[in-house]
Amino acid sequence: MRCSRRHALRLIGASGVITATAGCLNPGSLDNYALIATEQDLSSIGRPYLWPDPTTIDATTRVDFTAETKQQYTSELFDTGSVTVQQWPLVGRDRWGKDTRPRPTFLRRDGIFYQVQISEEQHLERERWHFAVTRTDETPPDDATVERTPFDRSTQDKRVLEAALDAVYAGNDGFLGEPQFENLQAVEYHHHLDAEASELVPSPPFDYIEYEDEYFRPVTEQRTVTVPEWTYTLDEITNNREAFQEYARTAILELDLSSLDLSESARGVIDDAISEEPRRYEEGAPPSDGLAEVLDALGIAGDLQPIDSYDDRVDFRGVVAEYQGTVYRFSLIVTP
Numbered sequence: 001m002r003c004s005r006r007h008a009l010r011l012i013g014a015s016g017v018i019t020a021t022a023g024c025l026n027p028g029s030l031d032n033y034a035l036i037a038t039e040q041d042l043s044s045i046g047r048p049y050l051w052p053d054p055t056t057i058d059a060t061t062r063v064d065f066t067a068e069t070k071q072q073y074t075s076e077l078f079d080t081g082s083v084t085v086q087q088w089p090l091v092g093r094d095r096w097g098k099d100t101r102p103r104p105t106f107l108r109r110d111g112i113f114y115q116v117q118i119s120e121e122q123h124l125e126r127e128r129w130h131f132a133v134t135r136t137d138e139t140p141p142d143d144a145t146v147e148r149t150p151f152d153r154s155t156q157d158k159r160v161l162e163a164a165l166d167a168v169y170a171g172n173d174g175f176l177g178e179p180q181f182e183n184l185q186a187v188e189y190h191h192h193l194d195a196e197a198s199e200l201v202p203s204p205p206f207d208y209i210e211y212e213d214e215y216f217r218p219v220t221e222q223r224t225v226t227v228p229e230w231t232y233t234l235d236e237i238t239n240n241r242e243a244f245q246e247y248a249r250t251a252i253l254e255l256d257l258s259s260l261d262l263s264e265s266a267r268g269v270i271d272d273a274i275s276e277e278p279r280r281y282e283e284g285a286p287p288s289d290g291l292a293e294v295l296d297a298l299g300i301a302g303d304l305q306p307i308d309s310y311d312d313r314v315d316f317r318g319v320v321a322e323y324q325g326t327v328y329r330f331s332l333i334v335t336p
Helices: 067-080 155-170 241-252 263-276 288-298
Strands: 010-012 017-019 034-041 082-086 091-095 099-102 105-109 114-137 144-148 208-213 214-239 282-285 314-323 326-335
Touching: 010 208, 010 282, 034 263, 034 288, 067 082, 082 114, 105 326, 114 155, 155 314, 263 282, 263 288, 263 326
Parallel strands: 144 208
Antiparallel strands: 010 017, 034 282, 034 326, 082 214, 091 099, 091 314, 105 114, 114 214, 208 214, 314 326
């Protein structure tokens, strides 16, 4: 029997614990595809599409750019119509398999609505220092130098230390990439952090960090990293709110599933995915003909690889489609 959420597969809260009834996947059978549908209200466009204050968008770095830096980028974009930046995803991006894809992004200034788009994208190789900490059970010897809070360091070094400690608990969050070395989530000295002015690299002036009754050892390394660089351009849309709403809705909405000649099994997959909470349809590998048809309609199938080609979970997120008069945001989670 093909197992789906309607056949009693249930995700318990945010904990990721899965229970199942007879005939469905058991907790140890993780080869599956999960199609998730979330209702999307496009009657009033807001985040993550319209950003009233783009300085609240985080850089893809553990130490964020300052608000002043992002304001300079934004001012240049409005003043000149374009700006080139590194590691600041002003145009929002959704996970798309092993890559990401941009989503429609809009700004508003002085009552005028604009659309931001990527006109050029490249990936640069840069030599950069990294700082990380690793938890240790050993007690520092008497002659060891121990750094304790509150950190008596420069503003920049305090930010790096705090980010490195936060990263211990973050794990591999995907958004910031794979662990740089030995499964440690390191803080990268990006181009808005001055490694030459830092006391933490290449060798910190302490042997241990004491934080919340635990001890950590510092780790530093200089590596070649790949840095994304985007050139953004700005197009004026309108100063009329209703006209903007219509423009943005058209840009965001990718297709109407009801208008397609889908098979009964494909419509059954969609009906399962949009039924009562949690809106989730699941089945084991390989995908059924019905699921494959839906993924083709959503534009996912062309980029989807066989499940045994993935080492870790991958997501295809953010396909906005209308079905039977309601707009949904569809995402596929592949768990090998």
